[in-house]
Amino acid sequence: MERELHLRKFENGESLKYPAFHAEAFCTERGTSYLKEPGVVMIAQSVPNLEGMRTFLKGFDDELGFSQYLDDPVKLDPSAQIVKLAGQNCYMSYGPKRSMNKDATGYIENIVSSGHGSVMEHPNFTLLFYGVDRSFTHELVRHRAGMGYSQESQRYVGGKVLRFVERPEFQDVPELHKQFEQRIDRVADEYKDLTTRLLTLQGEGLKIVSAEQATDKRKKVRQAARAALTNETEAIIVVTGNLRAWRHIFNMRVSEHSEVQIRKAIHKAYKCLKEVEPTGFGDFEEVQLNDGTVGLRTNYPKV
Numbered sequence: 624m625e626r627e628l629h630l631r632k633f634e635n636g637e638s639l640k641y642p643a644f645h646a647e648a649f650c651t652e653r654g655t656s657y658l659k660e661p662g663v664v665m666i667a668q669s670v671p672n673l674e675g676m677r678t679f680l681k682g683f684d685d686e687l688g689f690s691q692y693l694d695d696p697v698k699l700d701p702s703a704q705i706v707k708l709a710g711q712n713c714y715m716s717y718g719p720k721r722s723m724n725k726d727a728t729g730y731i732e733n734i735v736s737s738g739h740g741s742v743m744e745h746p747n748f749t750l751l752f753y754g755v756d757r758s759f760t761h762e763l764v765r766h767r768a769g770m771g772y773s774q775e776s777q778r779y780v781g782g783k784v785l786r787f788v789e790r791p792e793f794q795d796v797p798e799l800h801k802q803f804e805q806r807i808d809r810v811a812d813e814y815k816d817l818t819t820r821l822l823t824l825q826g827e828g829l830k831i832v833s834a835e836q837a838t839d840k841r842k843k844v845r846q847a848a849r850a851a852l853t854n855e856t857e858a859i860i861v862v863t864g865n866l867r868a869w870r871h872i873f874n875m876r877v878s879e880h881s882e883v884q885i886r887k888a889i890h891k892a893y894k895c896l897k898e899v900e901p902t903g904f905g906d907f908e909e910v911q912l913n914d915g916t917v918g919l920r921t922n923y924p925k926v
């Protein structure tokens with residue numbers, strides 16, 4: 624599906640971009656839902672409040688000219704502004720001799736090439752991933768530094784929300800596609816049967832699945848019934864990372880060495896982030912890989 628772009632407009636006429644790549648849901652003949660592509664939705668990004676700096680900057684000797692930091696006529700993308708401000712704070716470069724916003728691209732390129740990566744830890748981007756399975760999330764959550772995750776819980780969620788993800792390798796091979804559809808029908812049935820059986824046992828007083836509250840009762844059943852679910856089960860996840868951490872993930876996961884599903888999903892994440900922050904990801908180049916997917920390369924993998 625095509626990229627979608629939402630604009631959030633502010634009273635001063637400025638607007639923020641929130642890109643998304645959506646994915647269609649399909650159904651087997653028996654009604655089991657599945658997706659073929661990852662969906663990626665940008666749901667949040669850091670926005671600086673420069674005005675809040677005014678009193679702080681006024682507290683220095685007028686001769687330093689720090690107050691005019693806020694009057695730079697060139698407006699930057701929010702995250703570029705945050706990175707530039709954090710970098711300039713290191714040298715208290717708020718005066719007239721500082722790098723101006725018109726030179727921000729060169730300024731940030733210099734940060735990237737010199738490996739001064741900590742200033743890139745300030746802007747955060749939050750993305751929601753759907754149409755991705757448990758193997759995707761299991762790999763993604765291994766990235767710890769600078770990342771935060773909130774994943775759909777199989778202990779709480781099941782039933783009608785249950786969907787599956789067809790791997791790219793199966794989609795264009797009729798025999799594998801058919802097997803996939805048969806498999807998810809079977810898994811969905813088995814999950815339902817197991818849930819029903821466990822609920823019955825709960826009603827009959829089986830201690831290990833017993834609970835006082837209704838939600839706890841459901842949880843006790845679902846945490847056991849999910850044993851029937853395969854890696855192909857969809858696992859919707861909200862992911863927040865700072866600019867530096869996302870750079871690391873793009874480098875590790877949109878590569879020929881990474882697994883194809885994670886590569887495709889994280890490439891979409893890259894496209895979303897590159898659109899709202901062209902400079903901080905400006906050194907990444909897209910390359911065509913032998914399997915028809917896209918990889919990313921940079922000369923600065925570890926910033």
Ligand SMILES: Cc1cc2nc3c(=O)[nH]c(=O)nc-3n(C[C@H](O)[C@H](O)[C@H](O)COP(=O)(O)OP(=O)(O)OC[C@H]3O[C@@H](n4cnc5c(N)ncnc54)[C@H](O)[C@@H]3O)c2cc1C
Binds near residue numbers: 767768871875
């Ligand atoms: C192609 C590929 C194949 C893989 N195969 C396997 C596999 O077979 N089995 C397996 O278990 N895992 C595998 N992994 C996962 C891999 O081992 C890492 O866990 C994963 O890539 C997370 O990256 P990271 O270690 O760079 O951590 P991140 O959390 O992304 O950290 C970023 C950077 O911060 C620093 N850092 C983070 N945490 C620490 C720490 N505790 N101490 C010191 N420095 C730290 C490191 O410099 C690190 O590179 C694979 C990953 C890839 C990309």
